[in-house]
C-alpha cells in the first residue's frame with residue numbers, strides 16, 4: 001500500500017487532541033518550566049502547553065512512531081518548529097535519557113495520552129484500522145519488533161488465546177486462536193487485516209450484547225501485545241515519580257479499562273503522589289460530538305509530593 005493511498009498526509013496530521021482544555025488546566029497549575037509530552041503524536045497537546053510557558057520553557061516530546069519524528073524534523077528544517085520543543089524517537093519509558101540529552105534533570109509535568117492517533121489509524125500500511133485492508137502489522141514503530149502477523153506465527157494457540165482474552169477481554173478468544181492456528185497449519189496463515197477480520201467474524205457471534213465490531217477487542221489485544229503497551233505503562237508508572245519534581249504533575253489519558261486500572265492504582269498506591277482527580281475526568285458531550293474518538297477517554301491527574 002502506498003503512502004499516498006492513506007488519507008493522512010505526513011505533513012498535515014489529522015489527529016484532534018483529546019480533552020485539550022483539561023490537559024492544559026492540569027499542567028498550568030504547576031507553572032511548568034519543563035514538560036515531558038510522552039506521547040507527542042500530532043503535537044496538539046504540546047502546542048497548547050507551549051502557550052503556558054515563557055521563552056525559557058521547554059517541552060520534550062517522545063513518540064515511538066518514526067513518522068512522528070520525521071514530521072518534526074521536516075518542520076524544524078522548514079523553520080516551522082518552536083525552538084522550545086525537542087522531539088525524540090522512542091518510548092516514554094526512556095524519558096530520563098531524553099531529559100539528559102537536553103541537559104535537564106527533572107520535569108515539572110509529564111503528559112501521557114495513551115493509544116494511537118487518528119493519523120496512525122488512517123494509514124492503511126499500519127494495519128490499525130480493521131475497516132481497511134492492509135498488512136496486519138499494528139506496531140507503533142514499524143522498524144522494531146515483529147508485526148502482529150508474525151507475532152501470531154511465533155506464539156502457541158494458548159498464548160494467542162490468553163493475549164486476546166487478557167488484553168482484549170474477548171470472551172471468544174479460544175475460538176479465535178484455534179482458527180488462526182488452523183489456517184496456519186493449512187498453509188493459509190493470517191497475514192492481512194481482512195483475513196484477521198474474517199477470523200473474528202467467524203468466531204465472534206453477533207448477539208444482542210455485541211454492539212461493537214467483532215474484531216474490535218481482538219485488534220486492541222494484538223496491538224497491546226505487539227507493542228508491550230501495558231508493560232511499558234506499568235514500568236513507567238513505577239518510576240516516573242523519580243523524573244518529576246515535587247509540586248509537579250502527572251497527567252494520563254487512557255482509553256480502556258486495562259490502562260485506566262493501572263493508572264488509578266499507581267497514583268493511589270504510591271505515596272509520592274497525591275491524587276488530584278478522585279474520579280477520572282471525562283470529555284464533555286460537546287467534545288464527544290465533535291471528536292467521537294474522545295468518547296472513551298478518562299483523564300487522571302496526580303501531584304508529586
Ligand SMILES: C[S@@+](CC[C@H](N)C(=O)[O-])C[C@H]1O[C@@H](n2cnc3c(N)ncnc32)[C@H](O)[C@@H]1O
Nearest residue numbers: 017039041042043044045063064091092113117
Ligand atoms: C493519542 S496519540 C497522542 C496525540 C497527541 N497527544 C496530540 O495531541 O497530538 C498517541 C501517540 O502515542 C504514541 N505512543 C504509543 N505508545 C508510546 C510509547 N510507549 N512511547 C512513546 N509514544 C508512544 C503513538 O505512536 C501515538 O503517536
